[in-house]
Each structure stands twice: as C-alpha cells, then as structure tokens.
Amino acid sequence: MDKLSMSMLIFVACGVVLLIVHVIRRGRVFARSADYLRLLESGASVEEANRLAASLFKSTSDPDYDRKAVLRAKMISDMHFGGKQMPIIRLARSKGFYD
Numbered sequence: 001m002d003k004l005s006m007s008m009l010i011f012v013a014c015g016v017v018l019l020i021v022h023v024i025r026r027g028r029v030f031a032r033s034a035d036y037l038r039l040l041e042s043g044a045s046v047e048e049a050n051r052l053a054a055s056l057f058k059s060t061s062d063p064d065y066d067r068k069a070v071l072r073a074k075m076i077s078d079m080h081f082g083g084k085q086m087p088i089i090r091l092a093r094s095k096g097f098y099d
Contacts, residue, residue, distance in 0.1 A: 027070070028057050029099045030085040033092035034073035046096040053097070 001009075032053040039049035056066055073088065081087045089097075 026085065030077075030089060031066075031070045031073040032056050032099060033089045033097050034076050035069050036092045036097045037088070037095070038072065040095060050096070050098060 035056060036049045036053040039052055040046070044052065055061055056069055073085075077083055077085060077088055
C-alpha cells in the first residue's frame with residue numbers, strides 16, 4: 001500500500017470514529033432532554049430536572065434505567081415528532097435544559 005492510500009485510509013477511519021462519537025453523544029442528549037421534559041411535567045424544578053437528567057449514562061447510573069430512558073425518548077419522538085430528535089432537544093432547551 002502506498003503512502004497516499006494509507007493516508008486516505010487513516011483519514012476515512014478518523015472520520016468514521018468522529019461520526020460514531022457524534023451519534024452516541026447526540027443520542028444521549030436526546031434521551032436526557034426527553035427525560036428532562038418528563039421530569040418537568042411531573043413537577044420537578046428546572047434545577048432538579050437538570051440534575052436528574054444529567055445523571056443518565058454516567059458510570060454510576062443504572063444501565064436498565066438508562067435503556068428505559070432511551071426507549072421512552074424514542075417512543076415520544078415517534079408519537080409526537082415523526083421520529084425526529086431535534087424538536088425534543090430544542091423544546092427541552094427552551095425550558096431550561098442544558099447538556
């Protein structure tokens with residue numbers, strides 16, 4: 001393999017890794033924002049909802065709860081937003097969510 005081919009392979013591999021990292025991060029923000037909105041609706045304050053939503057996907061969080069948060073977020077997205085994530089993230093941010 002010549003140097004140009006090797007450079008292209010490395011470039012593509014780095015792009016794939018960056019894309020995967022972005023998709024994972026966006027999915028977590030999506031699930032946290034949906035959980036934030038759910039917490040607000042159940043009566044939590046903005047601060048409390050942010051604190052609890054931020055605890056998702058941490059090394060100390062419950063993996064089963066994290067998985068259920070993802071499923072709830074997807075269900076809300078499918079039912080109310082045509083499967084799109086950004087409207088939920090924007091709505092949560094407009095109500096005080098930070099990620």
